[in-house]
Amino acid sequence: MHLSTHQKRPAGTPALNRVEAVTITHPERVIDAASGATKLDLARYYACAAPHILPFLRNRPVYLLRAPEGIDGERFFQKHRGRMSIPGMRLFDRSLDPDHAPLMAVESAHALAGVAQIGCIELHVCSATADRIDRPDCMVFDLDPGPELPWSAIVKGARQTRALLDELGLRSFLKTSGGKGLHLVVPLARRHDWDAVTDFSRAVARHLADTQPQEFTAIMGNENRGGKIYIDYLRNQRHASTVAPYSVRARPGLPVATPLAWDELNHVTSAAMWHIGTLPDRLAGLARDPWEDYFNTRQRLSVSMKKQLGM
Incomplete structure (x- = not known):
């Protein structure tokens, strides 16, 4: 159609x-x-x-x-x-x-x-439903690239972010932003408050920026982005929002803004x-929904995960 x-x-x-x-x-x-x-x-x-x-x-x-x-x-x-x-x-x-x-x-x-x-x-x-507005049910990482970065760098950055989340034991779902970057969405069990999710997502962003400083920054502002991907974790705050799939x-x-299966990323051009x-x-x-398991995936942010991030 x-x-x-x-x-x-x-x-x-x-x-x-x-x-x-x-x-x-x-x-x-x-x-x-x-x-x-x-x-x-x-x-x-x-x-x-x-x-x-x-x-x-x-x-x-x-x-x-x-x-x-x-x-x-x-x-x-x-x-x-x-x-x-x-x-x-x-x-x-x-x-x-x-x-x-x-x-x-x-x-x-x-x-x-x-x-x-x-x-x-x-x-x-909003990253929470009305019945538990104090407990978000997802965590979002918005990979926002500097304007000079080629698409291949954004794809690489998404894979690096996914790899860290995988190491932590967190499954992530991918979508295009419909703009310039990619979003990784981590479904959560509704057990953590906004501050806990914001703090955890900040730790993920800082870990990537500290371990791969040539490719990532966790500091907002174009002056900090030169040739890097800004990992916007601030969408995990109480009154923030993310563009819907x-x-x-x-x-x-x-x-x-288009949900993707991870194995589609090789074929995405922007x-x-x-x-x-x-x-x-x-x-x-589509033979299958690329996010078909999304609503059945509910994950916790554990003490061991926090230790891995140095929290």
């Missing part, structure tokens, strides 16, 4: 402009000049990807990156619904974030179409390799 980003779409016919029972207004609006993709194309992509993305959104606060006029216009994060009515949106109890309006959940194809209707392009998620990115071409026009074909052609 191709959600073509180049073909003309018939617009103005109400039946054609409805996606998952949501009427897409201004369906012909081009939201990405590089590909010609429209608002309707975006909504149709999210409808197609719904069975794959929804398991990662269920019962989990979601933060919306909105670009109502397209990726070249104003963009902003929305963590709370406010006064806007969003089709299909579920609201969490105010106790999750008592000083603000309720946090939001996107848990159906109808709601995915609803957020596309309001100009949401990216979906970012299968989310579109608000970048030229509308690339998608972090933006798949986009809304090609990702549906990838999904249709």
Whole structure:
């Protein structure tokens, strides 16, 4: 299936402009000049990807990156619904974030179409579910390369990070960021609080930077990155978030953050390799889900692991 980003779409016919029972207004609006993709194309992509993305959104606060006029216009994060009515949106109890309006959940194809209707392009998620918001269920390492690094260096960095996690006894799952780098996601049992997960992920990042200083840095800032990969572990903090698997990115071409099997990495050519026009074909052609064991993998951060990292 191709959600073509180049073909003309018939617009103005109400039946054609409805996606998952949501009427897409201004369906012909081009939201990405590089590909010609429209608002309707975006909504149709999210409808197609719904069975794959929804398991990662269920019962989990979601933060919306909105670009109502397209990726070249104003963009902003929305963590709370406010006064806007969003089709299909579920609201969490105010106790999750008592000083603000309720946090939001996107848990159906109808709601995915609803957020596309309001100009949401990216979906970012909290690393904990609402029922145990104080206990994250994953740990994320965002490998953010310096601009001069070739793709081969990023691939090497991902393998080196995986090797350390393997030595610690932690299984990691890989996805493209849809931007410039790669994400390694470590599923966790919900036994550790945010501070414990942040401290552990910082120790992993510092270990890599200390043992392979020519290739990694654990210090934020472009001035520290020259020719290196910054290991962003700060996504493991309580109010941080990570782009969801299968989310579109608000970048030229509308690339998608794409889960991978580790043995696919040899054949990946960039972090933006798949986009809304090609990702549906990838999904249709997969013999197996590259993250099929993700939700059955729950790991603890043990004392022996901490000792290995010098904590």
